Amino acid sequence: MRTKNNNGMGWLFASPYLLYGLIFFLIPLGWSFYLSITDWNLIAPVFHHVGLDNFIKALKSPGVHAAFFVTFKFMIVFVPMVIASSLIVALVVHGLPRFKGLFLIGFFLPYLASGVVSSFIVKGFLSYNSPVNTFLRGQLGLDINWLGTPLSALLLVAVIIAWKFTGYYALILTSGFESINQEIYEAAAIDGVNGWQRFWRITLPLLYPALFTTLILSIGVTFGIFTEVYQLTGGGPNFGTNTWQMEIYKQAFQNLSAGYASAVALIASVVTFISIFIIRKFLEMWGKRNGWT
Amino acid sequence: MKMKKAASLLLGASVLAGSLAGCSTGNPAGEDSTSKNGTTTIEFWAAPNPPQQAYWKETAKAFEKDHPKIKIKVSPIKESPTSEASIQSAIAGKEAPTMSENINRGFAAQLAESKAIEPLNKMKGYDDILKSRSMTDTIKGWKFADGNQYVLPIYSNAMLFGWRLDILKKLGYNEPPKTYSEVLDVTKKLKAKYPDKYLWAKPDLADPTAWKRWFDFFMLYDAASGGNKFIEGNKLVADDKAGVDVLNFMDNIRKEKGILTKQSKDPFETGLGIFTDIGPWTLQYWAEKFPEMKYNKTFAFSTPPVPDGTDTKNVSTFADTKGLVIYSSAPENEKKAAMEFIKWVYSKPENDVKWMEKTNLPPARDDLATNDAFKEIYEKNPALKPYAEAIPNAVPSIDNAKYNELQTYIGQYAVNPVVKGEVQPKKGWEKMKEAIEGDLK
Numbered sequence: 001m002r003t004k005n006n007n008g009m010g011w012l013f014a015s016p017y018l019l020y021g022l023i024f025f026l027i028p029l030g031w032s033f034y035l036s037i038t039d040w041n042l043i044a045p046v047f048h049h050v051g052l053d054n055f056i057k058a059l060k061s062p063g064v065h066a067a068f069f070v071t072f073k074f075m076i077v078f079v080p081m082v083i084a085s086s087l088i089v090a091l092v093v094h095g096l097p098r099f100k101g102l103f104l105i106g107f108f109l110p111y112l113a114s115g116v117v118s119s120f121i122v123k124g125f126l127s128y129n130s131p132v133n134t135f136l137r138g139q140l141g142l143d144i145n146w147l148g149t150p151l152s153a154l155l156l157v158a159v160i161i162a163w164k165f166t167g168y169y170a171l172i173l174t175s176g177f178e179s180i181n182q183e184i185y186e187a188a189a190i191d192g193v194n195g196w197q198r199f200w201r202i203t204l205p206l207l208y209p210a211l212f213t214t215l216i217l218s219i220g221v222t223f224g225i226f227t228e229v230y231q232l233t234g235g236g237p238n239f240g241t242n243t244w245q246m247e248i249y250k251q252a253f254q255n256l257s258a259g260y261a262s263a264v265a266l267i268a269s270v271v272t273f274i275s276i277f278i279i280r281k282f283l284e285m286w287g288k289r290n291g292w293t
Numbered sequence: 294m295k296m297k298k299a300a301s302l303l304l305g306a307s308v309l310a311g312s313l314a315g316c317s318t319g320n321p322a323g324e325d326s327t328s329k330n331g332t333t334t335i336e337f338w339a340a341p342n343p344p345q346q347a348y349w350k351e352t353a354k355a356f357e358k359d360h361p362k363i364k365i366k367v368s369p370i371k372e373s374p375t376s377e378a379s380i381q382s383a384i385a386g387k388e389a390p391t392m393s394e395n396i397n398r399g400f401a402a403q404l405a406e407s408k409a410i411e412p413l414n415k416m417k418g419y420d421d422i423l424k425s426r427s428m429t430d431t432i433k434g435w436k437f438a439d440g441n442q443y444v445l446p447i448y449s450n451a452m453l454f455g456w457r458l459d460i461l462k463k464l465g466y467n468e469p470p471k472t473y474s475e476v477l478d479v480t481k482k483l484k485a486k487y488p489d490k491y492l493w494a495k496p497d498l499a500d501p502t503a504w505k506r507w508f509d510f511f512m513l514y515d516a517a518s519g520g521n522k523f524i525e526g527n528k529l530v531a532d533d534k535a536g537v538d539v540l541n542f543m544d545n546i547r548k549e550k551g552i553l554t555k556q557s558k559d560p561f562e563t564g565l566g567i568f569t570d571i572g573p574w575t576l577q578y579w580a581e582k583f584p585e586m587k588y589n590k591t592f593a594f595s596t597p598p599v600p601d602g603t604d605t606k607n608v609s610t611f612a613d614t615k616g617l618v619i620y621s622s623a624p625e626n627e628k629k630a631a632m633e634f635i636k637w638v639y640s641k642p643e644n645d646v647k648w649m650e651k652t653n654l655p656p657a658r659d660d661l662a663t664n665d666a667f668k669e670i671y672e673k674n675p676a677l678k679p680y681a682e683a684i685p686n687a688v689p690s691i692d693n694a695k696y697n698e699l700q701t702y703i704g705q706y707a708v709n710p711v712v713k714g715e716v717q718p719k720k721g722w723e724k725m726k727e728a729i730e731g732d733l734k
Binding site: 041042043044045123124126127128129130145146147148234236237253254255256 | 381385407503
């Protein structure tokens, strides 16, 4: 009887989350599955079932192909960039004798900045007639089309997002540094270990739990990039920055193809799930090699 | 115990239902909204910018004085993320208003295809509106492929090209060039005298976003083709010669290093570029931000340049125009009341005068350049006169429900690669046609 009561209480306490999950996750997910086999445009009173046509069309679409490859290109550029920068920030802050919290807050602030605002600032900063470009052209003879080539546009977006997330990941890595037992370093110093060996052989393996978290989070970010791309490049040039979210937005809200956009969104979620699963397995293998189970 | 469980579930469900019901804002679709005292309330979504909001609120109040049995609730269209998306969501959620403005012809085609808006020409009083507002000619270009009229145009921005007259004068010209070869001559002289300046400095030329083609390709295409339709119903009927001429024109300017597609800030205002599309809304912006921009001193207007040998009078151009629609989901009494309101607004030219004074947007009237009621506005702001004169030759956007995809192809396969020198104009035109025809099948 007591167990039954406890179960009831458990369900009661879990009910807000369960309701939330049902209304904002499960029902929309089911609706999205249903929409993906229709040609609905959000307005028409009649639904036409099109079977798997939307999925077939999506798999042949240049926009979807671009979204697939652009995401991995972003990952290759963005993940090492943000991990390296947040590691540097975390190392610097960790080494500070005082005011660590204050500095961490400072680095964390860009995370709170609006993507729209920062994109506008970058756009102005890099415009053809900005002081930076006027200087580069006049003094160094460099005429850079920052947002005009797929590679430079992708690099630029990656830098902006890395700037935004560096402070946040540095916060996680700093807590990782704090949890490493200082006695290990002392023992290593007695054994004559140099700074380089100390970092690669002790710090990095012991930082694994924090690194694992930041790596998975940053990989997740690459599948959800939208604001910066929407503001700066619109997915161009030549689909060079066309992310999954950008493609879904274009199809749903510009072309008004809600059914097709749902199919693209489902393909994107499958790709995201599989990619993160594989990467997670590799990271766990690396962890196991260093004694983390 | 079971009772308790059932009671908690019921309570939870009621709270949830109550909070969800709180999200609702209007009458469910189709339900008669006439109150007990016989008053019909209609919901009118106006464009979210302050001048248009103010105009419609004032006009609605004046109408209500004359028509005590009709109440008009004016509210701004939410732009989350776009006004079109908000309207879509409202229709999907059965929360569409009775009527709204700010609807372009392409979006109207999407709405019409889904039977979400009413064919206004089939509603009582429609012909009276056209006559009393003097818009019989202007409305012709608005006829949809199925022969109906779904949108009543409020304003028509006959798009013009702006020229930096001060710089043109330094190059030895007293007025803007009119033909392609004249424009090329200007480009050559400009680059010779000012190598750092460009004829056309506009990042949008390299951007495939659909609406951006209205302000480059369609202006030039309408001029080159004499206003020939681009798509009719589900058929591409574009004038091939005019299309290739436009792309060749762009390519020739590029070859003279006259095009800059890199991001630049206020290129026309700073004189980095000397030629660009200008809508009448820009005049108000310049008055506030760039007071040094003076009509017929620093800048002048011209209709789009045309291929050599083409008549340079009565040149067609693109009409950036939006209008009113009535939603099919509204109850009949609201539709009638909405029509009554529209009839009242457009039976008096002074309402259009007030509109133009508040918004600077030229009302879609045939007599805008000749009607004395507007004389004072042109005296105060002579830069608006060329826009009024161009209205009869202005061609609205295509009325295909897939306009967004189709216009994206124009950028993606033709305009963008041509201005970047990546494709020959004729080849680009063919690729664009192939993509459009493939999608229209």
